[in-house]
Amino acid sequence: MSEPDEEFRAASELRSFGRRRGRKFSPRQQDLFDNLLPRLAIDVVDPLASIARDREIWLEIGFGGGEHLIWQAARHLDVTLLGCEPFEDGVVKVLSAIEERKLGNIRLRVDDVRPLLRGLPKSSIARAFVLFPDPWPKRKHVKRRLVSKPLLDLLARVMKPGAELRIATDIGDYARTMLIALMAHDDFAWTAARPGDWRVRSEDWPETRYEQKALREGRRGYFLRFRRL
Template identity: 40%
Template sequence: MIESGRPDRGALYGRRKGKPLRAGQSARLETLFPKLKLDLAQPAPADATGLFPVSVDAVRIEIGFGGGEHLVAEARRYPNLGFIGVEPFLNGMAKALVAIDELGLNNIRLYDNDAAHVLDWLPPASLVRADLLYPDPWPKKRQWKRRFVSDANLARLVRVIRPGGEFRFASDIDTYVDWTLQHTRRSPDLNWTAERADDWRLPWPNWQSTRYEKKAIREGRIPAYLIFARA
């Protein structure tokens, strides 16, 4: 997954494209993606539920959705909710578009650049939940500034998540889990909800695993699942 952690939103890190796309993927990028892409050049609606062609009760965002496994599964499971998916990696976006088209989902909007752009564009308290699942850990110290979890981006999340909403984070990299806990502790508006070890060791109910998670488990890494409540 590609992400930007810079407060000035000045850069995206990582590859924008991998192996060549299949014909069906390229076709969806040309025809379906323009219909689903958020147009940030336009003023954001006062109510984010107005972003969708169908009536939805509330809106969630998934930042860096990879191949879209979790995003698509959640949108299918909760047709009464609207989902914003952000993924700059072209191959991941193309894969998700195929699934969205084949399932006929109409409660998803997409964006293919820095998630900070979307968070700054949305109106305050417009989301009930934000998911950051298996983000690139940027393990070297000189790369830490690239991590999405930063004081600036947490402030963005606090602004757009309504009180009582949630920020959810999952990772198999223990140093990034610690990093996230340290940064969220500095935010008076985000409270870690765990009361016992199983609250972060076990996946959330109805969890849809991703290919990143399956790879991590195959390689012997143990995921952690964190939920932070917006005060």
């Protein structure tokens, strides 16, 4: 897609995230941002340019502080993890963990995931995670929620047949609209085997920081798994 087309689409898409920057970076964080990030940054025009074609590629959308992204990358060194997050304070935490743990299998985009999804080749992603997307609870903001039919269409194109999509939320009403959108989508099937499946994470699905906060505040998580048909 040409750049003017991309700009037009970006302008017509509502922003689904909040702040890009909270605290001022320390000198070390600034150094990571200026020097390590460019080596790991994903180019939306050719996102897989620096990734070996024989590796599985997983995508985490909105990784926040990156706890789940780092956990998965450290346990699956044979997989390349693409992490996408506009909030720079979270990105710098991931950069710090990458450096400390010498992880070579993470690539990052510090912006909206949607242009990246349009740039990725068809059927290139073997697993995707959207964990606790911004809830936008006020009625006038509901249209900003990321998980809806347009995002599912973008995901369906880039996910391989058989690929897994994991989604979580702590907002019952969001879980309901996610489920309705996914059940109505021709390219996804819910993998729930038992009625209470959505209440539990599997062992290879660690808790995120946002989930911990939701639990402290008395909300529960809804954990949804779908298969790309």
